[in-house]
Amino acid sequence: MLIGAHVGVSAGYPESVDYAEGVGCEAIQVFAKSPQQWRAKSITPEIATAFRERRERSAVKFACTHTAYLINLGSEDDALWEKSWQALADELTRAVLLGVEATVTHTGTNRSRDLELGARRIADGINLAFEAAPEGVLLLENTAGAGTTYGTGPEELGAVLGMLDARWKERLGICLDSCHAHAAGWDFSTPAGWSEFTRGLESCCGSGRIQVVHANDCKFGVGERKDRHEWVGDGTIGTPGFAAMFAETRLAGAAAIVEMSGEVPEKDETNVSRLKALRATSEARG
Ligand SMILES: [Zn+2]
Ligand SMILES: [Zn+2]
Secondary structure (H helix, E strand, O other): OEEEEEOOOOOOHHHHHHHHHHOOOOEEEEEOOOOOOOOOOOOOHHHHHHHHHHHHOOOOOEEEEEOOOOOOOOOOOHHHHHHHHHHHHHHHHHHHHHOOOEEEEOOOEOOOOOHHHHHHHHHHHHHHHHHHOOOOOEEEEOOOOOOOEOOOOHHHHHHHHHHOOHHHHHHEEEEEEHHHHHHOOOOOOOHHHHHHHHHHHHHHHOOOOEEEEEOOEEOOOOOOOOOOEEOOOOOOOHHHHHHHHHHOHHHOOOEEEEOOOOOOOHHHHHHHHHHHHHHHHHHHHO
């Protein structure tokens, strides 16, 4: 697995790669626009080219974007739903311009709590976004299951894929957030938790779909449905849990990316180096 972090772009896109290399990233996640706003200025071709060129001569071998938090593809409100798939199309267009490998998104809410209805609404939105933005790979992220959020487990994520227009299925993959899965009730402090979730994803979505792991530890307990990230090894997943991640063969092709709060660069240096140490141990064991 490549290892990296979500990095800020306030200093600029090419500069984010300088930062990423400085903290030891082999993979990065960035925002393609401000995550708290619908509208944002466009990324110029000059900036996009500078970012691509800087990346080509860097240690960063995988990059993805993460969509804005306002997007809710499951919303029952037609105006918000429409705004959401249009914003998703814009995100995909930005990602293609930046030359990143994929775009991670949360699916949104499902107030009906009916699996079919929820999946249908979300898949319809993604179909429209893919139609409007003909390129770009989208990764659906699992959620911690608080409130009415959709996408807690393999079954819900697989239902969306199942309802997607056949011609778009190859453009959809999965981002597995370890904190969210653990909070939703899969015990990621043990190898069994990782294998149960990833086996479930394979049977619901097919193999090779997991392209990113958000390798976040969890502040609260398994099944508490609280989405609070903790530094790698300091939470309830703990060091044995992340050792199990590197041993899980279904994740061998995915990039592990941390999304932590704390001071830069320390939070990223520390979490990236902790993951690298676990990977080295895992590789030494063969
Ligand atoms: Zn995440
Ligand atoms: Zn989270």
